[in-house]
Amino acid sequence: MQVETHRTAPMNWAVGMTTAPRMNSTLSQSINNLKVAGWAQMRIFAEPGSSIPANISGETSVSLRDQTLGAFPNWYLGLTELYLDNPHADAYLICQDDIVMIRDTRQYLEECLWPATEIGVVSLYCPSHDHRDDASGFLKVKSGWNTWGALAYIFSNPGVREFLSDLIVLNHRHHGPHQGLRNIDSIVGSWCERRQLPYFVHVPTLTQHIGRSSTIWKNNTNEGRRKAIKYDPRLLLNEPESQNDSISE
Template sequence: MSQTIASIKKAGWDRLQIFAEPDVEIPEYFDDLIIGQRNERLGAFPNWYLSLTEMVLREPKAEAYLICQDDVLFTENIREYLEYRLWPASEIGVVSIYCPSHYQQQTTPGFIREDRGWKSWGALAYIFSNPSARSLLSDSVVLNHRGFGPAEGMHHIDAVVGLWCERQQLPYFVHSPSLAQHIGETSTIYPKASVVGHRKANHILKSVQ
């Protein structure tokens, strides 16, 4: 977690909120963080959904919401880069600044559409517009994932988001090459996870202009 916090600060964000599972130690030297620590383990999807909900309620007029996991490293200074390039379309489902290895294209750096529905990969660093965040959070199928989805609705954030985009006919954009890297076995949500195969970006932009 410390690596991710330091990395996202170098990427250009200084107002951060942490949504932590129980017993997670928050580094004391990051005393400027807004901390929300759960008193019971919720699982990946419920924690993610509640976190995005709180972000929208805290900042209801924000243009965009970036929600990321705790095992990601970012390209430095990407906030300014993104502020000039968002949004890649007039209507947005989601923008992923993490690009898994099998999505990467050998093109000029930029956003590519990857409308894969339930087969979408990589919820490590999502950006939602204000309208798309509100629409997703109020969607009945998204809400029903916790009660009726596979694995008791605990996982599959990326699949839920991808399927929502597909149903709403909204684009799912990915930045290629990736602006973030999955660093693997440090996640508090997936403690046994490892970075293999499609769970890692092939290439990360080291700098942006």
Template sequence: MGVLEWNWAVGVTTAPRKSPTLESCLQSLSLAGWDSPRLFAEPFSSKSKIFSNYPFSMRSTTLGVFPNWYLGLTELYLRMPHADAYLMFQDDALVARDARAYLENTLWPAAEVGVVSLYCPSREHVRDLTGFREINRGWAAWGAVAYIFSNPGVRQFLSDPVVLNHRHHGPSSGVRNIDPVVGSWCQRNQLPYFVHIPTLVQHIGATSTIKPASGLKGNRVAIDFDPEFPRKHQSLSVQSETDTP
């Protein structure tokens, strides 16, 4: 159930890329309804005029995918401790137009929520299903492209000892595996992990210098991405209400 006047805390993690995608990502976010996300930038990220138009936190040394993301989410919370929702977005993705308004009318899908993923890999896609689908993959969760946490959820996640210890002794020295960490946190705490069908986000990046082997392939790829889905859904809802006797 949505609330009036949502207060969003939005962050975008960015890293150097052979083919930069940040500008397209930010344009997409603006069309979706989020105009001023904070950028969390690894060293040598694009320092073009883009950075002069947005609040940003530039890392002095390379942190890696998970540390930059976790630190960014922590900073969002500390800057905006009373936000209604915390959206962490990656710089190589596009989001559907007017997604913010759509989400403010459809969140939250349960009384208690671990996380909502706006990105739905094809493995989780169900034909003819529209809306939020709960999955329980644990460490095998895929898709840290765009995660939304509630206010209670972000506080519980950031303070979780197992999540914190991932950097200390997690696989790959704790610099990767955002989605497995989030998925396993949800599973351990019996909190639902939701994806949205159809996907509200499409991945457009190939690789970055921070994670050269990255890339979404096979069942990780999102299908049926419609950048106009929220508008179409709203039109159908209005028509349905009008047709109701």
């Protein structure tokens, strides 16, 4: 399951965003910010009752669920739709509806993806407890089921096919904790650990968590460990000097 670490042609992206009803909707802000980051075309995977912006552009399409699926099922189905609609895409970016991202992130990523020939997933969000002041660029983390932060994941083409067809991932809905409705980050982290594939975050974080309330954990806010540190929207992203210099263990 190898990918090219140095590309000579533009990357073909498939981009999606999951959304669900929340007290203070941030979907419109997240869509607009994702465009500033470089992705104008995307598909929204919306649970019933989600606040869909009235002025949504033609480049943003919507898959509106006819019944509430839950966080993991909506996310998994959304990722499956992205792949089936775009089976030859180079990269699959699936985000949540409460994020902001640094300007021109897409351009930066197209200069430095992929950080290794064997890829599990690249997370554009780095939770505070994974941040390291002595690291810069892509950082491997090995947290397994204890992985945090499914805000913005990028899968390679081989990676998304292997992930979606993984029997243990599929069985999470059947007999996972919380009826298999939650734990997206735990599922992705444990899949990487089990398949011995690297889980990368980026230091400093390229994405910040802006949702003031959780659609899953009702009493949680985005403070503390759920909020990234060292997020700077004014950060100017430059191409790493070399592939090896941009990866930390």
